[in-house]
Amino acid sequence: xxxxxxxxxxxxxxxxxxxxxxxxxxxxxxxxxxxxxxxxxxxxxxxxxxxxxxxxxxxxxxxxxxxxxxxxxxxxxxxxxxxxxxxxxxxxxxxxxxxxxxxxxxxxxxxxxxxxxx
Numbered sequence: 001x002x003x004x005x006x007x008x009x010x011x012x013x014x015x016x017x018x019x020x021x022x023x024x025x026x027x028x029x030x031x032x033x034x035x036x037x038x039x040x041x042x043x044x045x046x047x048x049x050x051x052x053x054x055x056x057x058x059x060x061x062x063x064x065x066x067x068x069x070x071x072x073x074x075x076x077x078x079x080x081x082x083x084x085x086x087x088x089x090x091x092x093x094x095x096x097x098x099x100x101x102x103x104x105x106x107x108x109x110x111x112x113x114x115x116x117x118x
Contacts, residue, residue: 012045013115021055024058029059032062037069040072049082051111053108083105083111
């Protein structure tokens with residue numbers, strides 16, 4: 001099975017990219033949640049960018065994983081930023097007021113620049 005996420009470092013930033021266009025399958029979401037939790041511990045630069053460029057739809061369960069990840073990052077001192085959210089998903093984020101809680105950027109370049117110097 002293809003890993004649901006791909007991780008790479010750009011300077012001090014751990015960039016996590018998602019492979020599935022539709023984040024619906026509960027087994028995949030559980031695996032993604034595990035990968036994200038591990039990524040927080042791997043984040044030695046204390047900066048993480050989630051890149052949703054490939055994702056066009058996600059279930060509420062996946063949104064819950066993102067909220068949990070944000071809380072975990074705050075607890076561990078990791079600066080979490082998110083980028084490239086599809087307009088349909090962004091509507092849900094706005095309705096849930098997640099746009100006020102999460103640091104959301106239009107694209108990866110903007111997200112990386114949001115950290116300042118990398």
